[in-house]
Amino acid sequence: MKAGDAFLVPSGPENKKHLHVVIVDPDASGSSIWVSICSVEEGIYYDESCEFVGGEHEFIKHHSYAAYNFMSYVHKVHVEKMTKLNHYLKKGAVKPAVLRKIIEGVVKTMEAPKGVLSDCKKRLAARK
Numbered sequence: 808m809k810a811g812d813a814f815l816v817p818s819g820p821e822n823k824k825h826l827h828v829v830i831v832d833p834d835a836s837g838s839s840i841w842v843s844i845c846s847v848e849e850g851i852y853y854d855e856s857c858e859f860v861g862g863e864h865e866f867i868k869h870h871s872y873a874a875y876n877f878m879s880y881v882h883k884v885h886v887e888k889m890t891k892l893n894h895y896l897k898k899g900a901v902k903p904a905v906l907r908k909i910i911e912g913v914v915k916t917m918e919a920p921k922g923v924l925s926d927c928k929k930r931l932a933a934r935k
Contacts, residue, residue, distance in 0.1 A: 808833060808883040811906045813864065815896040816889075818843060818877070826866045828873075828901055828909060831930045833883045840927045842909060843877040846870070857912025864901050873912050875919040878927070 810832050815824040826844040833839040847853050847870040857873035889895040901909070913919070913927055 808839060808886050810839075811900045811903070813866070813898040813901055814841075814886065814890065815866065815898060816843075817894065819845070824896070826864065826898065827881075828906070829881070830878075830906075830909060830913065830927060831934075834930070837883040839881055839883060840878060840923060840930070841881050843874045844871050845874045845877075847872055854912075854916055854918040856916040856918070857909055859905070859908075863905050865899050873909050873916075875912065875916040875924075878913075878919045878923050880923060 808829055810829050812829045814827050816827045817823070818825045818827075827841045828844060829839050829841045831840050844859065844864075844867065845853070847858070853872045854875050855872065856875060859867050859871045859873075861867060861869045886895060890897055910931060913924070913931065916924070919927075
């Protein structure tokens with residue numbers, strides 16, 4: 808598992824599978840951070856920090872956004888186990904431009920859980 812990897816994960820209403828993208832490589836303990844990509848629904852508020860149009864990833868079919876309010880830690884062992892059990896489905900990695908767009912949104916968003924957000928920013932800064 809590394810930054811840019813994408814998985815379909817049961818989440819949200821009716822446990823529908825949403826695309827989750829790994830934002831940072833796992834640290835020495837195996838912990839990483841990922842964000843869910845959700846469809847924009849007319850009349851429903853969404854974080855505009857990072858929006859997508861259909862086709863930016865094989866699973867993004869229409870106007871979508873990075874739901875930073877659901878940004879969370881994830882452990883690589885957990886992802887490997889859930890993928891092996893077919894609970895998570897590994898999809899093609901996002902293109903580097905899409906990962907950059909998600910990372911730029913991390914800087915803009917006011918919606919992410921503060922602890923995860925500050926840790927993500929530190930880990931992104933350490934990569935440079």
